[in-house]
Amino acid sequence: MDVSCAFPTALSSPDDIALAERIGYDRAWVYDTPQQSPDVWMTLALAADRTERIGLGPGVLVPSLRHPMTNAAATATLAALAPGRVAVSFGTGFTGRRAMGYRAITWRFMDAYIRAFRGLLRGETVEWEGARMRMLHPDGHAPARPVDVPVLVGALGPKGDSVARRLGDGLYATLSTPDFMTEYDWVAYLAWGTVLDDGESPDSDRVRAAGGPGWALAYHGAYEFGGADAVRGLPGGDAWMDVVERTPEAERHLSVHSGHCVELNEADAAAWSAGGHAMLRDATVSGTADEVRRTIDDLAAKGVTEIVFQPCGPDTARELERFLDAARAAAPA
Template identity: 80%
Template sequence: MEVSCAFPTALDSPDNIALAEQLGYTRAWVYDTPQQSPDVWMTLALAAERTERIGLGPGVLVPTLRHPMVNAAATATLAALAPGRVAVSFGTGFTGRRAMGYRAIPWSFMESYVRTYKALLRGEVVEWEGAQMQMLHPDGHAPARPVDVPVLIGALGPKGHEVARELGDGLYVTLQLPEFLGEYSWVPYLVWGTVLDEGEPVDSEHARVAAGPGWALAYHGAYEFGGPPAVRELPGGAEWMDVVDRTPEHRRHLAVHTGHCVELGEADRAAWQAGGHVMLRNVTFSGTRDELKRRLADVAARGVTEIVFQPCGPDVRTELERFLEVANT
């Protein structure tokens, strides 16, 4: 199983990707979350200039954020800057859309978008929004078509599985492992968490800053997919909802996703302090070295081919080093 990393696209992500290359990580994925992050393509371009070996790619792109021609041109640019190192993953938009108040995009749109995007990279004439178009980049403006870049699809359910099976070169997964992942030869699995020392409590300050942002996704996801009742079933869920409910309904998504994958928002802190931290091992990839070794073996046996670790907290180097040490032993 390959060991890769992910970053929630910050201004220091290019330097952190260079660090990950030095440490030995296989690939670096960065998020397409414009409501809280610098531009994903600018970040990847800077990372390409500072690295030589590590794979690079957006994980995941949200189609409605950009015209397919824009993503095709950006992909071609990155492929020129980092030849042979680029992969692209698409998803329906958990944070990239829901944090701006939108729902996830339908899979029918995803299928049409990815099909068009891939045809553009092949140099074909396509139709989008009623207009005929083609990548017209002359020499020196993009690599010659076709631009061969692997495309992965982030999917958990049967509709996404159909699109991934038809159009994808792999399956990009997070939050949970679908039953069908064994049908794919390339399966990156995005996880959050931290390596705990023997005897370290799950409510330690280190656990809170390094694994807390991943832990908070349990509340964000429960709210988005199950609503307030689902949140209140979680430890600390009532306290989490008390904070969120103070925000007017039309702006509530802002309170839900503040700090998403980076730090704990006000509602997350309330849940943590109310005892929600007891879920840390269950909802993140957190545990002692031996515990994580067993979990890594388990997900590999289930079909994961690439574990993707997102470090959190102020000491990115140490988090990357400790996780890689566990994964490589």
């Protein structure tokens, strides 16, 4: 299994990716979340300049945020800066849309977008929004077409699976493991968590900082997909909802997604303190090194070929090193 990392795009991400390369990670993905992050393509370009080997890519691009020509041109630029190292993944927009108050895009739109994006990289004339267009970059302004870059699709249900089979080179998954994952040759699975030291309490301050942001996704996701009742069914869910519901409904998404994948927001902290931390091992890849190894082995058996770990907390090097040691000790897929 490949062992990769991911970062919620930050000003430190290029240096973090260079660190991940030195430690031995195979690929680095960064998020396309403009409401809370620097530009994903600028960040990847800086990372390309500071690295030599590690794979690079946005994980995941949200189509509605940019015209397909813009993402195609940016992809071609990164492919020129880091030849042979680039992959691109697309998703319907959890943080990248819901944190701005929008719902996810439709799979029909995703299908059309990826077709246009891939056609542009092949050097074809495509139609988008009723207009005919193609990449017109002269020599020296972009690599010659075709630009061959793998495309992964963030699919968890049958509609996404259908698009991924038609237009993708693999899956980019998180939070659940659909049965159809075993039918793909490339499945990148995004995970959060932390490797506990021997005897370390799962509700320690260090674990809270390193494992908490990933754990909090259980509440963010339950709220977005199941509503308040789904959250209140979780340990500490009542405390979480009590904080969130203090925000007017029209702006409640701002409260829900504050600190998303980076730190605990006020609602997350309330849920953690109310006993929600007991769900850490169920919601993230956390535990002793042996427990993390067993979880990764289980993911491999379900079809995952690339585990993608996002470190959290103040000690990025510690999190990257400990997770890689555990992952490398896992049984071969």
